[in-house]
Amino acid sequence: MLPERNGLLLAPDGTEFPDLGELRLAAWRLGRSLRSQGISTEAAATLCAAHRPSTRALYHAKWRSFWRWCSRREKDPLHPSIRMVLSYLQHLRQRHIKHYTILSHISTPSSCMNKVDGVLVGRHPLVARWVLGDRAQNPPRKSLFPRWNLSVVLAALNEKPFEPFRQATP
Numbered sequence: 001m002l003p004e005r006n007g008l009l010l011a012p013d014g015t016e017f018p019d020l021g022e023l024r025l026a027a028w029r030l031g032r033s034l035r036s037q038g039i040s041t042e043a044a045a046t047l048c049a050a051h052r053p054s055t056r057a058l059y060h061a062k063w064r065s066f067w068r069w070c071s072r073r074e075k076d077p078l079h080p081s082i083r084m085v086l087s088y089l090q091h092l093r094q095r096h097i098k099h100y101t102i103l104s105h106i107s108t109p110s111s112c113m114n115k116v117d118g119v120l121v122g123r124h125p126l127v128a129r130w131v132l133g134d135r136a137q138n139p140p141r142k143s144l145f146p147r148w149n150l151s152v153v154l155a156a157l158n159e160k161p162f163e164p165f166r167q168a169t170p
Contacts, residue, residue, distance in 0.1 A: 062108035082116050082126055089130055099135050106131070 039047075051059065069088055070077040080088075092102050106122050116124055157163070 058104070059108045062105050066105065066108070080116060080121070082124055085116060085121055085124070085127060086130055089127070089134070093134060093138070099138055099140060102134065103131065 066088060067077050069091060070080070070084070073084075075084055089102060089106070092105055097105070106127060115121075119125075121127060
């Protein structure tokens with residue numbers, strides 16, 4: 001169970017996790033892990049800053065989704081079982097989340113949670129099989145029409161041979 005207390009979340013073992021709205025849990029956890037290995041706080045901060053802000057924002061959103069899903073079920077997101085991970089993936093699929101988006105939901109929590117059955121979540125054999133099954137049942141759809149950019153088309157229509165209109169060739 002993950003009760004909230006003064007902007008902090010507590011894991012079942014009593015460990016306090018920073019508020020997801022302010023700090024990046026993954027960076028905090030990685031930094032804590034690195035510092036426990038004797039790496040300086042400054043070096044750990046530099047390692048945690050490896051991703052661009054836009055990437056960190058995407059990871060943050062995906063992590064928050066997993067965290068909330070776990071919290072509603074009173075599960076610890078940092079110590080998931082494989083059953084829990086597969087249930088979360090199935091939850092995403094039932095919400096009609098696209099295959100490639102689900103892949104990003106796998107890699108994000110995998111980067112900051114403990115191993116499941118001694119394997120990173122994203123490399124767990126059952127997760128790999130689930131991904132293959134999801135792709136087989138929901139293959140990406142190919143567009144029959146090429147994509148086009150309206151602003152490019154409008155800009156082209158404002159040039160020769162279309163403009164000036166009176167001089168346009170039929």
